[in-house]
Amino acid sequence: MSALPLLARLTPVRLLLAIAGGLLLWLSFPDHDLAVAAIGGVVLISVAMWDVRPRLGALLGLLAGFACFVPTLSWSGIYVGAVPWFALATFESLYVALMGAVLVWAQRPLIRRGHALAAALLVPVLWVLQELVRGTVPYGGFPWARIAFSQADSPLSRWAAIGGAPLITVSVALVAVPVVLLIVTRRLPKVALTLAVLVGLGSWAVPVPTSGDSSARVGLVQGNVPSPGLDFNAERRAVLDNHVTGTTELAAKHRDLDLVIWPENASDIDPLRNPDAAAQVARAVEAVDAPLIVGAILDEPAPAVSNASLLYRPGGDEPERYVKQHPVPFAEYVPHRDFYRLFSDKVDLVRVGFAKGDEPVAFRIEGDDGAFSAIPTICFEVAYDGLMREAVRNAEDEDRPSLLVVQTNNATFGYTAESTQQYAISRIRAIEHGRSVAHVSTVGVSGFINPDGTSTPTTELFTAAQPVDEVVLRSGLTVSDRMGPWVEWVCGFLLIGAGASRVGTRLAGRLGSRRPSTPQTEDVTTGA
Numbered sequence: 218m219s220a221l222p223l224l225a226r227l228t229p230v231r232l233l234l235a236i237a238g239g240l241l242l243w244l245s246f247p248d249h250d251l252a253v254a255a256i257g258g259v260v261l262i263s264v265a266m267w268d269v270r271p272r273l274g275a276l277l278g279l280l281a282g283f284a285c286f287v288p289t290l291s292w293s294g295i296y297v298g299a300v301p302w303f304a305l306a307t308f309e310s311l312y313v314a315l316m317g318a319v320l321v322w323a324q325r326p327l328i329r330r331g332h333a334l335a336a337a338l339l340v341p342v343l344w345v346l347q348e349l350v351r352g353t354v355p356y357g358g359f360p361w362a363r364i365a366f367s368q369a370d371s372p373l374s375r376w377a378a379i380g381g382a383p384l385i386t387v388s389v390a391l392v393a394v395p396v397v398l399l400i401v402t403r404r405l406p407k408v409a410l411t412l413a414v415l416v417g418l419g420s421w422a423v424p425v426p427t428s429g430d431s432s433a434r435v436g437l438v439q440g441n442v443p444s445p446g447l448d449f450n451a452e453r454r455a456v457l458d459n460h461v462t463g464t465t466e467l468a469a470k471h472r473d474l475d476l477v478i479w480p481e482n483a484s485d486i487d488p489l490r491n492p493d494a495a496a497q498v499a500r501a502v503e504a505v506d507a508p509l510i511v512g513a514i515l516d517e518p519a520p521a522v523s524n525a526s527l528l529y530r531p532g533g534d535e536p537e538r539y540v541k542q543h544p545v546p547f548a549e550y551v552p553h554r555d556f557y558r559l560f561s562d563k564v565d566l567v568r569v570g571f572a573k574g575d576e577p578v579a580f581r582i583e584g585d586d587g588a589f590s591a592i593p594t595i596c597f598e599v600a601y602d603g604l605m606r607e608a609v610r611n612a613e614d615e616d617r618p619s620l621l622v623v624q625t626n627n628a629t630f631g632y633t634a635e636s637t638q639q640y641a642i643s644r645i646r647a648i649e650h651g652r653s654v655a656h657v658s659t660v661g662v663s664g665f666i667n668p669d670g671t672s673t674p675t676t677e678l679f680t681a682a683q684p685v686d687e688v689v690l691r692s693g694l695t696v697s698d699r700m701g702p703w704v705e706w707v708c709g710f711l712l713i714g715a716g717a718s719r720v721g722t723r724l725a726g727r728l729g730s731r732r733p734s735t736p737q738t739e740d741v742t743t744g745a
Contacts, residue, residue, distance in 0.1 A: 221267055221401045228273065231265040235277040238262035239284025245367035246289055247637035252371040255364050258285070259393040260400070263340050267401045268328045271318040278317025282310030289362045292633035300561045301547070309351060309359065316347035323715040326722055333402050334409055339715060340397065341390030342708045345383045349705050352601065356546040360600045361638070364389050369644040373416070374670055375423040377649040381602055381697040383704035385645070388416045425669040426651050429691035430618040431586040433475040435665070436505070437657040438463040440483060441681040445631045445660070453485040456659065457497055459681065460484070464501040464509070467683040474507040474685070475584035480657045481512035481524065481596050482626040488513055488527070489536075502529045508582050510591060511536075512624045521572040524549065526593035526624060528580045540574030541595040543604060577604075579612035579619065589690045590619035592652075599623050599642050602702065609650045609698055618690035621646060623656040632678055636662045644670045651695045653688045 238261030245255035262281045266274050286306040294302025320343040327336040344364065352360025365385035368374045373392075376384040395409040440459035443452045460483045467477065486494040488511065502509050508530050515523040515538075524541040544550050550570035551557060557564050579590040590612045598604055605621075612619040623643050627636040636658060643656045647666045654666040664675035665686040676682040 221264070226268075231269070231273070231277060232280060234261045234265035235281040236284045238265065239281035239286075240288075242281075242285040242362075242364070242367070243288045245364075246362060246634070247641050248634040250370060252368050252373075255367050255389050256393045256396075259340065259344070259364070259390050260396045263337070263393065263397045264400050266317055266321050266324075267397070268325060269321050270325075271322045274317035274321035275314040276317075278320075279310050279314035281317075282313030283307065285313075286310055286362060289634075289638075292630040292635035292638075295631045295633055296629060297566065298561075304560065305359070309362070312347050312351040315350075316343050319343060319712075323712065323719060326719050327715075333398055334406050335715075337394045337398050337401075337409065339712070340394060341387045342711045342715075344390050345386050345705060345708045346712060348383070348386060349702075349708075356552055357543055357601075360602070361597075366600075366638070366642050366645060369641040369670060372420040374645060374648055375420045375425050376416075377645050378423055378425055378651065378695045378697055380700070380704040381606075381649050381702075382645055383602075383702070383708075384697075387704060387708075388420065391416045425648055426691060427667065427669050427689070429653075429668065429689040431584070431589065431690045432687050433582070433584040433586060433589055433620065433690055434471075434473055434685065435620070435655055435688045436467050436471060436474045436477045436507075436683060436685045437655060437663050437665075438467060438477060438479050438483075439658060439661055439663045439676050439680070439682045439684075440479070441660055441679060442628045445628060445679060456482065457484045457486060457494060461497050461501045463681055463683050465504045467685070468504040468506070470683070471685055472506070473585070474505060475586075476508050476510070476582050476591060476620075477501075477505050478510045478591075478622055478624065478655055478657050479512050480626055480659045480663070481624040482514065482628075482659055484511055484513040486514075487516045490516055498529060502531055506531050508580075510580065510593060510622060510624070512595070512626070515540075518572055521570050523572050523574070524595055525574075526578075526595060526622070528591075537578070537580060539578035539580075539593040539595075540572065541598065542574040542577070543598050543601055544571040544573055545597050577608035577611045579608075579615050581615070581617075584690075586690075588617050590615050590617055591622050591655075592619055593622045593624065596623075596625040597639075599625075599639065599646060605646055605650065606698060606701065609652065610694070613692065613694055613698075616692070618692040619652060620688055620690055621650065621652045621654040623654055625657070626659045627662075627678075628660045636660075636678060640664065640672075640675065644672060649695065649697050651691055651693065651698075653690065655688065 238258045241254040241258035244251045265277050286309045324336040348363045352358040365382035373388045376388050392413045395413045399405045440463045443455050488494040488498045511527045526539040527536040529536045551564045551567050592612045643654045647654045648670040651668050657663045661678040662675040665673045
C-alpha cells in the first residue's frame with residue numbers, strides 16, 4: 218500500500234492536485250516567468266497520478282493539460298474566437314492524458330513491488346515522450362508550451378547545449394522526483410536526492426559560450442502595423458511602407474551595418490512580381506547600403522503562395538531565398554478543410570494555402586570582420602527541434618561562423634504573451650546551438666540573443682523600433698547538435714524496458730497460476 222496520505226488518495230483531491238499542477242506549469246511560462254513553478258507543477262501532477270489505474274491517470278492528465286494549455290495558449294483565440302482556442306487547448310491536453318495513462322500503467326507494478334524510486338524516475342521519461350509526440354503528430358505537431366521553453370531564465374536551460382530542449386524537460390522533472398517521493402512514501406531516497414542535486418548544480422558546469430570567432434553589426438527593423446489584429450492583411454502596403462521608413466531611419470543613424478533584417482510579412486505584396494513593391498525594397502537597400510533580409514509572401518507556386526525570406530544585396534540581381542519548410546496547419550493551410558469546417562467556419566479565413574519549402578538555407582554575408590552565414594527561420598519553425606538542428610548543421614558545412622535569424626509576425630496575437638513565449642524559445646535555441654539569434658517581429662518583441670541565452674533589451678509591442686547590436690558570430694557544433702535526439706531515444710528505450718518488465722511479470726504470474734499443483738505422495742516407509 219502506498220504511504221500517500223489517505224486524504225490525498227481520494228479522487229476529488231487528486232483532481233484538484235492535477236488542476237493545480239497544470240496551473241503551476243502555466244505560471245512558469247512568459248509573461249509570468251516563474252520558472253521554478255514548473256517543478257511544482259510536475260510534483261503535483263505526479264502525486265495526483267501516483268498508484269491509480271490508467272483510466273483515472275488519463276483523466277488526471279487531461280485536467281492538468283487543460284489547466285495549463287487554456288491560459289497558456291489564450292493568444293490563439295484573441296481575434297478568431299473561443300472555439301479555435303479551446304479546440305487547440307483540448308487537443309494538446311489529450312497528449313497529457315495519454316501520458317497519464319501510460320505513466321500509471323508502467324508505474325503501478327513497480328509501486329506495488331516496493332520500487333518507488335524506479336516508478337518515480339518514469340516521470341521525466343514520459344514527459345519527454347509526451348512532448349515528442351505532441352510536437353510531431355498530426356500534421357507535424359505543435360511543440361509549444363514544452364516545459365523546456367519555460368526555463369530560459371533558469372540555470373537548467375544550460376542543459377540545452379548537451380541534449381537540447383528534451384534534456385531541460387528531463388532536468389526539471391528529475392528535480393521534482395525527490396519531492397514526489399517524499400510526499401508519496403514519506404521517505405527521501407538518497408539516490409533521488411543526489412540526482413536532483415547533480416542536475417541542479419551540474420547545470421552551472423555546462424559550458425555555454427559568450428565569445429565567438431568574429432562579430433557583425435546587425436540592425437533589425439520592427440516596422441509595426443497600422444492596427445493589431447487580422448486587418449494587417451488588408452493594409453499590406455502600409456506595412457511595407459512602415460518597414461521602408463524604419464530602414465531609412467536606421468540608415469540615418471547607422472552607416473556601418475553588415476546586415477539588416479525585416480520580419481515575416483514585412484512585404485505581403487510580392488516584390489518579385491509587383492514593380493511598386495520591388496521599388497520600395499530597392500529604396501530600402503539603397504538607403505542602408507547593406508544586405509537586407511526581407512520577410513515576403515510570394516505568389517508561387519500557383520495556386521499556392523510561399524512564406525519566404527529574401528536576401529537582397531546592394532547592386533545585386535535576383536534575391537536569394539529561403540521558403541518556410543513547416544507551414545502552420547490551420548493558420549497557413551487547412552488540412553481536410555471540409556471536415557474541420559463542421560466544427561468552425563474560421564477555417565475559411567485561410568483562403569490560400571502555403572507551399573512547403575524543400576531545405577534549409579544559409580545566406581552568405583560579407584561582413585567587415587569576414588564572411589558569415591545568416592540562417593533564416595520563419596515564425597513557429599523556431600519551436601521544432603529537428604528543423605533547427607538541420608539548419609545549423611547545414612550552415613556548418615559552409616565552414617564559416619553563423620547567426621540564427623528568427624523572423625516572425627505577431628500582429629495577429631495582439632497584446633498577449635505569444636510574443637514573449639516565442640522569444641523565450643529563441644533564447645533556448647541560442648544555448649542549444651551555441652549561436653547568437655537575431656529575433657525580429659513586425660510588432661515586437663524583437664531583440665538580440667547571445668549564445669549563452671542572455672538577451673539585449675527587447676522592443677515594446679506595437680511600436681516602431683530599429684535596434685542595432687554587435688552580434689557574436691560562432692562556428693562549430695554543440696554536443697546537442699552532434700548527438701541529435703539522443704534524450705528521446707534513451708527515454709524511448711527506458712519506456713520499452715518498463716513495459717516489457719510489466720508484460721513479463723504478468724505473463725509469469727498467469728503461467729504460475731495455471732501450473733497444476735504437485736500431488737502429495739504416499740510415504741511408503743510408514744504406509745501413511
